Amino acid sequence: xxxxxxxxxxxxxxxxxxxxxxxxxxxxxxxxxxxxxxxxxxxxxxxxxxxxxxxxxxxxxxxxxxxxxxxxxxxxxxxxxxxxxxxxxxxxxxxxxxxxxxxxxxxxxxxxxxxxxxxxxxxxxxxxxxxxxxxxxxxxxxxxxxxxxxxxxxxxxxxxxxxxxxxxxxxxxxxxxxxxxxxxxxxxxxxxxxxxxxxxxxxxxxxxxxxxxxxxxxxxxxxxxxxxxxxxxxxxxxxxxxxxxxxxxxxxxxxxxxxxxxxxxxxxxxxxxxxxxxx
Numbered sequence: 001x002x003x004x005x006x007x008x009x010x011x012x013x014x015x016x017x018x019x020x021x022x023x024x025x026x027x028x029x030x031x032x033x034x035x036x037x038x039x040x041x042x043x044x045x046x047x048x049x050x051x052x053x054x055x056x057x058x059x060x061x062x063x064x065x066x067x068x069x070x071x072x073x074x075x076x077x078x079x080x081x082x083x084x085x086x087x088x089x090x091x092x093x094x095x096x097x098x099x100x101x102x103x104x105x106x107x108x109x110x111x112x113x114x115x116x117x118x119x120x121x122x123x124x125x126x127x128x129x130x131x132x133x134x135x136x137x138x139x140x141x142x143x144x145x146x147x148x149x150x151x152x153x154x155x156x157x158x159x160x161x162x163x164x165x166x167x168x169x170x171x172x173x174x175x176x177x178x179x180x181x182x183x184x185x186x187x188x189x190x191x192x193x194x195x196x197x198x199x200x201x202x203x204x205x206x207x208x209x210x211x212x213x214x215x216x217x218x219x220x221x222x223x224x225x226x227x228x229x230x231x232x233x234x235x236x237x238x239x240x241x242x243x244x245x246x247x248x249x250x251x252x253x254x255x256x257x258x259x260x261x262x263x264x265x266x267x268x269x270x271x272x273x274x275x276x277x278x279x
Contacts, residue, residue: 001036001056003027005043010052014044024100025054028090030237034061036087037096039104045078060087068092069116071109082107092116099145102136111138115145155195158182165257166202172216172224172254179205185218185264185272198265201254214276216246218254220266226250227277 005025017023017040025038036056046052056072063070064087076083086103088096096103106112115136134145162182170180183203186193193199201218203211210216215234219225226247234240256263 001027001029001058003036003038003054003056005052005054007048007050007052010043010046013040022097022100024097026093026096027054027056029058029061030239031061032239033090034064034087035090035093035096036060036085037100037103038085039076039083040100041104042076042079042083045076047078054085056085056087060085063087064089067113067117069109069113071112073109084109084112086112088116095145102143102145105143106136106138108138111136158184158195158197158200161197161262162200162202165197165200165259165262166255169202169255170204170207171202171218171256172207172249173204174255175204177204181205181208183208183211185268187272187275190275194268197257197262199268201264210246211276216249217273217276218264218269219273220269222253222256222264222269224249224252224254225273229277 003025013023013025023040025040025043026035028035038054043052043054046054055074060070060072068089070087072085072087073082074085075081084104086096103112106115115134119134136143136145159182163180166180168176168178168180170176180202181204183201184193184195185199185201201211207216211218213230215227215230217225217227226249231240231243231247234243
């Protein structure tokens with residue numbers, strides 16, 4: 001895998017880092033389940049005038065599926081030593097971003113793999129309301145990693161009330177089959193997202209995933225919106241097979257409860273749409 005970065009972007013990130021921001025350079029494999037991260041010091045050391053390229057190996061994705069982490073080591077000439085392209089599961093992205101500098105201070109693949117294998121539940125289970133520190137021994141040195149997770153309490157009645165309002169039926173495809181879930185219109189991770197039936201939709205597993213991935217979205221007026229920008233990304237990453245079927249749903253109305261008091265509120269639909277579309 002090769003990622004290309006324009007010189008302007010690199011210099012912007014260099015300035016941000018100098019201002020105290022944490023900077024990361026990452027790329028995702030086309031399967032979406034694995035990302036690769038390059039040491040910012042290595043990226044900043046590259047001297048190409050217009051476009052800089054960084055590389056990772058496809059074999060790293062396979063290794064992540066079996067051992068949770070994989071390292072591609074290469075000589076960074078301008079750094080005067082070795083650098084690493086670190087591959088991790090996407091569930092570890094938040095943990096990596098919290099600890100960019102510590103990950104790239106480790107010198108062996110064994111230390112990185114051991115860290116992720118032994119603590120994958122800690123950093124993958126967002127929403128547990130936990131925080132702490134992890135110390136890692138590596139070739140005689142020690143690195144201290146930190147993590148912080150915010151808890152989002154759930155109302156157990158939300159799922160029940162939403163599924164009852166929609167009669168356990170997906171509001172997009174009219175399927176039941178015991179695969180229908182209660183989805184928040186304003187994402188549950190948003191601090192003031194209400195656990196009220198008017199902030200919920202009943203969606204089958206497929207359409208719930210398309211909603212969370214911001215490809216097919218409910219909008220005010222009880223209609224569906226097909227996200228063309230997301231579709232273009234999928235096309236560019238060779239993941240758009242079957243997208244024509246989803247595109248046909250653009251503008252179509254989705255089902256709503258018969259009880260007006262339980263129907264989605266337009267202001268919730270508008271806000272949920274804006275959040276997922278990045279507006």
